[in-house]
Amino acid sequence: xxxxxxxxxxxxxxxxxxxQEMDLRIHDGEFIALLGPSGCGKSTTMNxxxxxxxxxxxxxxxGDRDVTALPMQKRGVGFVFQxxxxxxxxxxxxxxxxxxxMHGAPRAEIERRVVExxxxxxxxxxxxxxxxxxxxxxxxxxxxxxxxxxxxxxxLLDEPLSNVDAAFRAVMRRELKSLQQRFExxxxxxxxxxxxxxxxxxxxxxxxxxxxxxxGTPLEVYNAPANLFVAQFLGxxxxxxxxxxxxxxxxxxxxxxxIALDDREVRTARRxxxxxxxxxxxxxxxxxxxxxxxxxxxFVERIGARTILHMEGGIKxxxxxxxxxxxxRPVTLSPxxxxxxxxxxxxxxxxxx
Amino acid sequence: MTRSPAFxxxxxxxxxxxLIFVLIPVxxxxxxxxxxxxxxxxxxxxxxxxxxxxxxxxxxYIFGERTSELIVALERxxxxxxxxxxxxxxxxxxxxxxxxxxxxxGLSRFGSGRNLPLALIQxxxxxxxxxxxxxxxxxxxxxxxxxxxxxxxxxxxVTLPFAFWLMKTYFDDMPREIEEAALVEGCSRFRVLTxxxxxxxxxxxxxxxxxxxxxxxSDYLIALMLTTREWVTIPVYMASLSSSMTGQLYGAKxxxxxxxxxxxxxxxxxxxxxxxxxxxxxxxxx
Numbered sequence: 103x104x105x106x107x108x109x110x111x112x113x114x115x116x117x118x119x120x121x122q123e124m125d126l127r128i129h130d131g132e133f134i135a136l137l138g139p140s141g142c143g144k145s146t147t148m149n150x151x152x153x154x155x156x157x158x159x160x161x162x163x164x165g166d167r168d169v170t171a172l173p174m175q176k177r178g179v180g181f182v183f184q185x186x187x188x189x190x191x192x193x194x195x196x197x198x199x200x201x202x203x204m205h206g207a208p209r210a211e212i213e214r215r216v217v218e219x220x221x222x223x224x225x226x227x228x229x230x231x232x233x234x235x236x237x238x239x240x241x242x243x244x245x246x247x248x249x250x251x252x253x254x255x256x257x258l259l260d261e262p263l264s265n266v267d268a269a270f271r272a273v274m275r276r277e278l279k280s281l282q283q284r285f286e287x288x289x290x291x292x293x294x295x296x297x298x299x300x301x302x303x304x305x306x307x308x309x310x311x312x313x314x315x316x317x318g319t320p321l322e323v324y325n326a327p328a329n330l331f332v333a334q335f336l337g338x339x340x341x342x343x344x345x346x347x348x349x350x351x352x353x354x355x356x357x358x359x360x361i362a363l364d365d366r367e368v369r370t371a372r373r374x375x376x377x378x379x380x381x382x383x384x385x386x387x388x389x390x391x392x393x394x395x396x397x398x399x400x401f402v403e404r405i406g407a408r409t410i411l412h413m414e415g416g417i418k419x420x421x422x423x424x425x426x427x428x429x430x431r432p433v434t435l436s437p438x439x440x441x442x443x444x445x446x447x448x449x450x451x452x453x454x455x
Numbered sequence: 456m457t458r459s460p461a462f463x464x465x466x467x468x469x470x471x472x473x474l475i476f477v478l479i480p481v482x483x484x485x486x487x488x489x490x491x492x493x494x495x496x497x498x499x500x501x502x503x504x505x506x507x508x509x510x511x512x513x514x515x516y517i518f519g520e521r522t523s524e525l526i527v528a529l530e531r532x533x534x535x536x537x538x539x540x541x542x543x544x545x546x547x548x549x550x551x552x553x554x555x556x557x558x559x560x561g562l563s564r565f566g567s568g569r570n571l572p573l574a575l576i577q578x579x580x581x582x583x584x585x586x587x588x589x590x591x592x593x594x595x596x597x598x599x600x601x602x603x604x605x606x607x608x609x610x611x612x613v614t615l616p617f618a619f620w621l622m623k624t625y626f627d628d629m630p631r632e633i634e635e636a637a638l639v640e641g642c643s644r645f646r647v648l649t650x651x652x653x654x655x656x657x658x659x660x661x662x663x664x665x666x667x668x669x670x671x672x673s674d675y676l677i678a679l680m681l682t683t684r685e686w687v688t689i690p691v692y693m694a695s696l697s698s699s700m701t702g703q704l705y706g707a708k709x710x711x712x713x714x715x716x717x718x719x720x721x722x723x724x725x726x727x728x729x730x731x732x733x734x735x736x737x738x739x740x741x
Binding site for chain 2: 152153154174175176177178179180181183184185187188189190191200201204205245248249252
């Protein structure tokens with residue numbers, strides 16, 4: 103019922119432009135994650151959807167309805183804040199009942215909805231406890247419940263899991279997903295944690311410096327990053343990006359060495375505006391081989407199932423199991439066939455061919 | 456961290472010194488209130504720490520009962536000044552808290568009245584006497600001298616900056632998300648204020664009101680200038696407790712002082728929980 107369309111949104115704070123001509127369509131019932139580093143404008147985008155901030159330019163549409171001028175009380179969105187915003191002078195029950203009560207729902211109906219929501223979120227046992235002394239995990243769950251009980255068509259979550267325990271996050275990720283499947287709201291989820299975005303979202307909107315970089319399914323943004331920022335921001339660690347110069351059927355790398363390209367890659371690289379390109383490949387998509395990028399190993403990180411090689415020039419490689427390498431000795435990495443992504447060094451955009 | 460024994464000795468000594476400094480005048484007042492005249496006046500030649508012969512004569516005396524030793528009858532008893540102090544302090548505190556909280560909320564949330572903070576503090580930049588003499592003239596013109604409402608109004612005005620500044624810091628510290636959450640759930644601004652913000656501000660409101668009340672309660676100068684007979688307050692009345700025959704009536708003053716200490720102490724105990732807790736929003740990560 104409710105899709106969201108942000109149309110040419112610009113937001114300025116004084117001289118600072120927080121959002122630059124943002125255009126984003128969020129489908130009805132979709133779980134979209136706004137992902138980016140802090141200060142990228144994702145929270146501002148969220149606040150504009152909620153009506154807490156007015157855009158400097160552009161329009162906000164819910165379905166066919168223009169809500170740009172509608173105050174936040176009347177937008178009927180649910181909002182969950184990073185710091186819970188629980189009314190500490192009320193009990194858990196009163197917090198849950200707050201929204202329906204404000205909308206004048208009948209007492210019996212309020213009671214029914216509170217109990218139902220409490221069961222869903224496992225808050226039944228503490229309904230009559232004062233909310234002041236509860237743990238952060240429970241508080242955030244309560245905050246989600248207090249918003250969800252209104253069954254808003256649009257549900258906005260601003261980094262809801264960044265304050266809860268690491269162990270609890272996995273539980274909450276599952277609960278949020280099941281909440282959305284149950285109520286079928288349109289969910290907008292702001293996060294800087296790519297794990298949350300990748301695991302929950304139907305689509306991810308990657309942002310940086312107030313500019314929407316790419317919108318796509320988790321696998322699309324991971325496998326086919328639109329530009330250098332998305333390539334290095336997604337993935338842990340991010341993509342290896344080696345600046346170089348196109349030279350016949352290969353790229354001469356700035357840090358030394360030459361990488362040979364196949365015919366298709368050469369055609370792609372030729373689309374660059376100049377000869378300067380960036381050669382990228384995921385740390386997971388390489389093996390040790392004869393030809394490729396040769397760099398001394400500066401540091402070997404062994405984290406149980408995986409081994410991460412840190413090589414000079416900031417190049418990383420991830421191996422499934424232990425590898426016999428010594429720090430200080432050079433290693434040659436060969437990207438897997440098809441792993442190469444070639445970017446235009448001038449524009450930063452990934453070249454497609 | 457383990458601390459050296461010398462640290463503990465020093466800390467205990469410093470605390471004792473501070474306690475002596477704070478408590479001895481209070482103890483002196485308490486003890487004096489229960490002493491018969493011979494024990495508190497120099498003429499009696501019997502100055503002691505603890506009353507040797509405890510009596511309630513001083514209390515009886517200020518409420519108008521004649522006692523054997525204090526033969527001089529008082530022109531006025533303490534009842535009316537106590538009423539005057541209570542009335543003017545309570546009403547003055549109510550005025551300051553209402554106006555101060557509203558102004559602080561407006562400035563903190565909507566930025567209305569940006570010059571207000573400085574304008575309010577101006578009244579406090581001058582020595583009180585310099586401000587009070589013109590006020591006295593105005594009040595005389597308005598026929599507000601020696602009325603409880605005239606005094607309450609001035610109390611409300613001069614303590615308004617305290618109420619305002621305190622409440623403003625508390626409102627500034629309160630995370631805006633709490634109100635935004637209530638707004639997003641469809642609550643009007645006014646309901647947010649009455650249902651969410653003010654209930655959460657109970658502690659700050661109580662502790663600010665106590666401070667303002669104590670300021671009003673302990674005022675001497677303003678009451679001295681704005682009241683003459685009917686609505687003289689406790690401090691002014693206390694200063695008048697002397698006679699040519701007996702000199703300063705220290706025992707009576709001590710008894711009155713003890714009575715005057717009761718309301719702030721009771722209020723303080725009543726809201727102690729809030730004073731200690733201050734403004735810890737348990738539900739928010741700071």
